[in-house]
Amino acid sequence: MNGATHENVQSATGKPPKPPPLGPTPPAPATAPPAPPTHPCGHPAQPASNHRHNHPPQNSQNAPVNGHTHPPSSAKKNQKRTETAVDPATMYESLRNRIAALEEEEELEEEEERRITEEAQRSVRGMEETAIQSKYIELFAELKRLEREHSKEKQKLTKDKDAAKGQLTKANQTKAKMESLARELQKDNKRLREDGKRLAQCVEDAQDELLQMKDDLAKRADKARLLDQKYREQPEIVVKVVCRYRAELFFKISRKTKMSRIMTAWTLRMELEREKKLDPENSVIEGILHTGRLDPNNLPPTEIQFLFMHNGRRIDPESTAEENGMEEGDEIVAIELMDLTHGGSSEDWEEYVEPKLEKIKKTWSNDPEEAKKTMEDIFDGVVRGRLKEILRQYELRERHFECVIRSKELEVLLSRARAAEQKQLAESELQQLRKELEEAKNGQTNLIERLIACCKEIASKPNAERTQHLFQSLKEEFERKAPRVKKGADDPAGG
Template sequence: LAQSVEDAQDELVQMRNDITKRADKAKVQDAKYREMPDIVVKVVCRYRAELFFKISRKTKLSRLFNAWTDRMEKTGGKKGANPPGGDAMNGSVKSDAVPPSGPGVPSLTMQFVFTHNGRTVEADQTPEEAGMEDADEILAVELMDLTEGPGSEDWDDLVEPRRQTLKKNWTDNPREAKRTLAEIFDGVVRERLKEVLRQYELRERHFECVIRSKELEVLLSRARAAEQKQLAEGEKAHAEKRADEIQQLRKDLEDAQNGQTMLIDKLIQCCKEPNAERTQRLFASLREELERKGPRVNKTPADGVVGG
């Protein structure tokens, strides 16, 4: 809440400052307008003339535009020319002046577009509204009608379209007519045959492309089959090698078991001999130890076979 109050106070201070600045600016403009109620503006037409007009800030610009147009009609709009009365090409526009109007006054034939600082100026605006100051320049551009005038009838005659006449050439000789028809027929047949040949060549080319694509597919399938066959042969050789290793391990295991059995039998025979108690005890302990190790020896090769 405190933050919102501070923001509102800042906005109020900013608005107060803006209002103060606008009031000061308005006071300065009012003082300037009181000191200089009239301004002098320069109206320039590139192909006509340059005139200076004194006008009030509150007067509508339509009076200035009418005065400019009237001066251009009187002098013909040439640079350096003076009106019939001999006055200089400068004037003033009074606020109480009334633009010429009525049935007895001829209509203005010249038309101009007036711009100030790149913006079009309307006739119902005032210099104050348009933002004009003393010694500003107004650019006048004349609008010319190019659709009327002498010589337009000649152009109408030239623009009229003209049709080109075609000459017909008929022959009365039947042989020549027959020959002409035969040539036309031969030309048509020749073009048709050329089109058929082009279509046939295109079809043959398409057929060759199809055959080539089928051959490539067959070659690809053969390559894949050869690759799979090679992989299968490799796996088969690996399996045979593993089987040989397993057979060798089984054979070694059987030999070890047979040797162990023979050793145990010999030890038992030695133990059965008389007057050999010490030998019997020694061999009995050895037999027990071998019997304890026997199952472990049998289990180890079996695990090796399963793992292989």
């Protein structure tokens, strides 16, 4: 449109002037041509070409000359002038002036047409620019509106994408936590299996030891049963108290009798023998009844002290025969203790020592066989006492070992029960974690598939409302899945 307008303007403005008429110059007319009409305003008349289509000529007399029409009055005047004699020179001059006036008029018409064309072009150009500007403003406003909507949708999509990425990151973190927990559970299960194997081996060893101990305990129980039976059948025993330099006495006691009774009886007997030797005519002795028994309410005073040994060990007065492991025919060695720290000078007791020395001399045997036999008896008694003490210690150790084994057996049973309980709990937790992990994987796969499908649908059919609806549904799905995944991730840690 603009190109056509500019071409028309160029054709209108760039119209070349008419060339002069060809041929020889005509001769001067005999009569002068009529003077050209003059306009009172001093401007040439408007070209008749603008009115040619409105007022067609009626006759040849009123025909336009070079596109101009003249009123009939001027034609009548010309006829009157033509009727008069016309000078050719004047006519030639008038024609030439007329031609010059027509050419000038044509130039003025061309200038006027050029000016009108320029004004029309300027008006048309202004109108086109105004229309283009209004259309441009409208399109620019529409573009801005679309840009704002696009930015809003883009921000919303970015937020939804960030939320989806956050949910996916949380799901991946939860998955990583579950995988680490699964690995830890596998390690715990492996350790529990190894502990179970080790405990099984320990249990087998303990069972072997228990079987061996049961055999030993059975043997000891049989032995204890035999001893108990023996104690029931023979509740009383006869022991021998021997003093190499005084006498030998046999005492019949029960197994529950305290050794203090034997010691007291032996000491009183030795004191009585000493009193009889010192004063044989005195028939009444303090603390002795007329029947020859001891008075329990009035025991005779004793000045002699003895140490009693059994199997090489000193006997406690408060112990019993059963506690000391005494059997029928055991021998107790009584050793006289002479106190040299109290009393008067040595002359007070020298007279009593000499008979004892004589008795020692009398009771001492010079026969090597008898001495050898005596030494063997003493050695046998000491060895027998030592062996009995070792046996008693062994029995105590066996009882202690039995208690320790029983406690170990109970500990093994308790550890086995705890291991079984822990194994059951670990298996249940592992199954629960595997189930939650499978659910999380399925949920993640479904969400990823839905997200991919939504992205494809958005790419194929872009629609703001549809996109918002899809992302809203995805957001609700993420929010619905997120608490379950978070709960599954927090529970094993707390456990």
